[in-house]
Amino acid sequence: MKHDHFASLYDSLMEDAPYKSWLSFATTNFPDKGSILDLACGTGTFTCMLAKQGFTMFGVDLSQDMLTIADDKKREQRLNIPFILQDMRSFSGFEQLDGITLFCDGLNYLLDSKDVKQTFQQAYSALKSDGVFLFDVHSEYKMEYIFSNQLYGENGEDISYMWFCEQGEETLSIEHELTFFLKKQDGSYERIDETQYQRTFQLQEYKQWLEEAGFQEIEISSDFGESTDLEEKDRIFFKAVKK
Missing domain, CATH: 3.40.50.150 (Vaccinia Virus protein VP39)
Incomplete structure (x- = not known):
């Protein structure tokens, strides 16, 4: 990771x-x-x-x-x-x-x-x-029915994010696509993209x-x-x- x-x-x-x-x-x-x-x-x-x-x-x-x-x-x-x-x-x-x-x-x-x-x-x-x-x-259940093709997100005061999960190429695997927006001191936001992979x-x-x-x-x-x-x-x- x-x-x-x-x-x-x-x-x-x-x-x-x-x-x-x-x-x-x-x-x-x-x-x-x-x-x-x-x-x-x-x-x-x-x-x-x-x-x-x-x-x-x-x-x-x-x-x-x-x-x-x-x-x-x-x-x-x-x-x-x-x-x-x-x-x-x-x-x-x-x-x-x-x-x-x-x-x-x-x-x-x-x-x-x-x-x-x-x-x-x-x-x-x-x-x-x-x-x-x-x-x-x-669990296998989580990979197949909870994570698969789901979008999560949170709009915080200093950090906001969007988190999309989709099935990976391997059996019982998930690809996580995360986008963060970090509030800077001048009030603008910095965007950070992160990709992670998990498998059970x-x-x-x-x-x-x-x-x-x-x-x-x-x-x-x-x-x-x-x-x-x-x-x-x-x-x-x-x-x-x-x-």
Whole structure:
């Protein structure tokens, strides 16, 4: 995923994101004060929230712009979190972790099954025995019936945007076309265009790839781990344990 100038807009777009629900899901499944890696950490909001809960945190992201903002946040909050520029498919330097998170559909930016499998293998290698890998993905239902050919938008005081979603070329993929209008100090607006691609895979494929990487005790749920009803849900959650 290319962020560049998009990094400066990310937190505005994520103001209503369910961070507290992600936090509850994570703290329920991780040991107290464990060592946790937040993959695709973005601007570090969730990483900082976990650190405040007493976890020893690390953050990894592919965008230096995102990590620069994350570094500012940790300094403002006086938190000790290493934020590291790495690709989730090939991250290194971690071992014996208690847990790994990959939330906010970060995995859906990998469009090739080979890349998803590689990410699972890297996660497995970085965990200790009984370590837990938590992630979420867009559901098939969301890709086919919620995102497909939909137009979203918001007219804010300083930031307005239009967001069009259309089916991508790959199975269960979506192309996001975003146009932002940023109000400048002189009252004029700057236009920024952004294109992003996401893809999801069948739940059984994710489960198979986790098992191939070595994970066991795989749990698939919805509603942030609160339900096993997967029908017509927009986000699916996975918990996988290294044994």
